[in-house]
Amino acid sequence: MKIGIIGIGNVGLQVLKDIQLNEKINNFLSIEKILVRNKDKYFKILESEFGSKSLLLEKLTDNFNNFINSDIDTVIELIGGSDPAKDYVISALSSGKNVVTANKEIIASSIEELTSLAHSKKVKIRFEAAVGAGIPLLEVLIDMLKQNNISKITGIINGTSNYILSSMYYSNKSFDESLIEAQNLGFAESDPTNDIGGFDAMYKVCILGSIAFGAKVPIESVSVKGIENLSQKDIKYSRELGFVIKLLAVTENKSSKIYSNVAPYLVPENHPLAKVSDNYNAVEINGDLIGNLWLQGQGAGKLSTTSAVIGDLVGIEKNTSGNLMLDQKKLNFLSDDETIGKKYIRLNVEDKFGVLEKIAGIFSNNKVSIASVIQKEVDNKGLADLVIMTHESLGSNLNNALVEIGRLEFIQENPTTYEIYEL
Numbered sequence: 001m002k003i004g005i006i007g008i009g010n011v012g013l014q015v016l017k018d019i020q021l022n023e024k025i026n027n028f029l030s031i032e033k034i035l036v037r038n039k040d041k042y043f044k045i046l047e048s049e050f051g052s053k054s055l056l057l058e059k060l061t062d063n064f065n066n067f068i069n070s071d072i073d074t075v076i077e078l079i080g081g082s083d084p085a086k087d088y089v090i091s092a093l094s095s096g097k098n099v100v101t102a103n104k105e106i107i108a109s110s111i112e113e114l115t116s117l118a119h120s121k122k123v124k125i126r127f128e129a130a131v132g133a134g135i136p137l138l139e140v141l142i143d144m145l146k147q148n149n150i151s152k153i154t155g156i157i158n159g160t161s162n163y164i165l166s167s168m169y170y171s172n173k174s175f176d177e178s179l180i181e182a183q184n185l186g187f188a189e190s191d192p193t194n195d196i197g198g199f200d201a202m203y204k205v206c207i208l209g210s211i212a213f214g215a216k217v218p219i220e221s222v223s224v225k226g227i228e229n230l231s232q233k234d235i236k237y238s239r240e241l242g243f244v245i246k247l248l249a250v251t252e253n254k255s256s257k258i259y260s261n262v263a264p265y266l267v268p269e270n271h272p273l274a275k276v277s278d279n280y281n282a283v284e285i286n287g288d289l290i291g292n293l294w295l296q297g298q299g300a301g302k303l304s305t306t307s308a309v310i311g312d313l314v315g316i317e318k319n320t321s322g323n324l325m326l327d328q329k330k331l332n333f334l335s336d337d338e339t340i341g342k343k344y345i346r347l348n349v350e351d352k353f354g355v356l357e358k359i360a361g362i363f364s365n366n367k368v369s370i371a372s373v374i375q376k377e378v379d380n381k382g383l384a385d386l387v388i389m390t391h392e393s394l395g396s397n398l399n400n401a402l403v404e405i406g407r408l409e410f411i412q413e414n415p416t417t418y419e420i421y422e423l
């Protein structure tokens, strides 16, 4: 297999090393071209990694035409982002080359287009590293689909958020302290928006849903709520109730409509997802024949990601993994308003007569049934937190109730709500 690699950053350099040094693969994989933006910078990096006599130094180019027209049959794209990565991948497939990429953004937004282009050009595109890095999730999912209907996938698929939530839960740290800790340890980027805002998990859940349900699950169909506003109070109150808060990504087929959600969920503390800590990822897949399948491992890191990239190359070379082809059909989707679920609600209220009755009345008028209410201690300003757990209720009913409650004069801040994960 004659390989051209685009981008030799954190993952790309590790992939290069593995292809050069791993005896299991270096007899049939060979690097023919390396596309970078700055040749001088990467000449020095390759020289220091592989020595001044390394043949890799001659393979560097900063010219895409020169790269794509060279004698390569497979392109590895490891630059990330959508521009110019998507154009590069389209160009590689169009010119009859296989593609391996770790790029969740372009796969989530263009999975249909890219897989059908590969199919029409009789080449392959693989992207195992785009979800869960080295965990062989997509391969297992595609394999299961041969005989199973998938009803639901639930996962912790963002290691950064999971690290922060673990630190808040186990070390009682604030969100900000936990974020700084994650950044210092290299688990969070200097701009963590994509991770803590839930967008990284959103891309990944689109890929999982598209594969599981056989047609594109677009980004716009996913409800997204990050962990950035999570307070230590909610971690504490939910712990007292027997829950651990986790950023879950869920994609589910509910009576032939797809519901996909990325949000902090209260997970019962004895559920396996509650025990997935630090930067680990875990995914549960529900299939009609296989039942619940559980995969867990390192969802990020250059070694784990390299394992997935090399696995994809070997799969293409040895023709061991199937070609993914999505239906052109359009799926139907459910919004938050149309879904039924249980919620945790925290209200900060003035501690005075009639408050509870008023709130209960609004929930009741909107057909939201309350499972329990706990009033926390009153602070020195005469304010108290009310923690309300609801029974199953329709999203639109709950949202209407919360809008009404938010307008009450004795409510001190906007209601805080989180999903409760149901087994």
Ligand SMILES: NC(=O)c1ccc[n+]([C@@H]2O[C@H](COP(=O)([O-])OP(=O)(O)OC[C@H]3O[C@@H](n4cnc5c(N)ncnc54)[C@H](OP(=O)(O)O)[C@@H]3O)[C@@H](O)[C@H]2O)c1
Binding pocket: 006, 007, 008, 009, 010, 011, 012, 035, 036, 037, 038, 078, 079, 080, 081, 084, 102, 103, 104, 129, 130, 133, 299, 300, 301, 302, 305
């Ligand atoms: N790191 C992980 O743990 C992990 C896990 C799963 C998936 N991934 C995915 O793997 C991919 C690579 O991640 P990474 O961590 O290796 O990123 P990275 O360390 O930021 O490396 C990206 C590399 O791409 C180069 N690059 C950017 N634009 C380019 C262009 N137009 N032409 C040529 N080179 C270009 C950059 O070079 P410059 O020096 O010129 O900027 C840099 O060397 C991303 O899609 C990421 O989402 C990463």
